[in-house]
Amino acid sequence: MSAVWDLKRQLQIATNSHDLERVLDCYSVDAVYVAPAGIAEGHEQIAWHYEQYFKGFPDFHATAWLELADCDNPAITEWTYTGTHTGPFLLPDGDEIEGTGRRITVRATCAAHVENGKIVTHREYFDQLELYSQLGFGLARLNSTIV
Known part of the structure; x- marks a missing residue:
């Protein structure tokens, strides 16, 4: 197992325990985190991004089900x-929505691309519509608020 994958797994453990310091x-x-919601640069902005999920979903959990073993850096995972x-x-x-249950x-x-033992770029991809539909919002709700 490479140091890159060790680091990626440390991130998964820290994320699943909601340990922002370890994340x-x-x-x-000066890392850059790119996600569907936008770009976060540096620890302060990256922390804010993770905090949004930890606050909104207190039991948030990431389960890796595919790690692209032939690719060491960047480390590519499906979750x-x-x-x-x-x-x-x-x-x-x-807008901020309160918990829906x-x-x-x-x-x-x-x-995740790693240099000198730290993640320098992390690009996250997921379907926002899949998330928002499960929260009870469809295209009509989102379209009515985006002007």
Whole structure:
């Protein structure tokens, strides 16, 4: 097992335990995190991104089901994200929705590029419509708030 995959698994453990300090320890101080909701640069913005999921889904859990073993750097993983929406969660239009009590199961993939033992770029991909539909919002709800 390579140091890159060791780091990626450390990030998964830190994420699943909602340990923000350990999450940030996996990233370089000037890392860039790209996700459907936008781009986060540096520890402060990356922390904010993770906090949104930890607050909105206090039982948020990432399960890796495919690791592209032939690719060492970037480390590419396919995931299933699960959780129960019980806390506030920020929508793309800037509105915050209170907990709906709904369970989510979202398929995702990510690529993490590592240099000097830290993640320098992390690109996360998932279908936002899959997430928002499970929260009870369809295209009509989202379209009515995005002007």
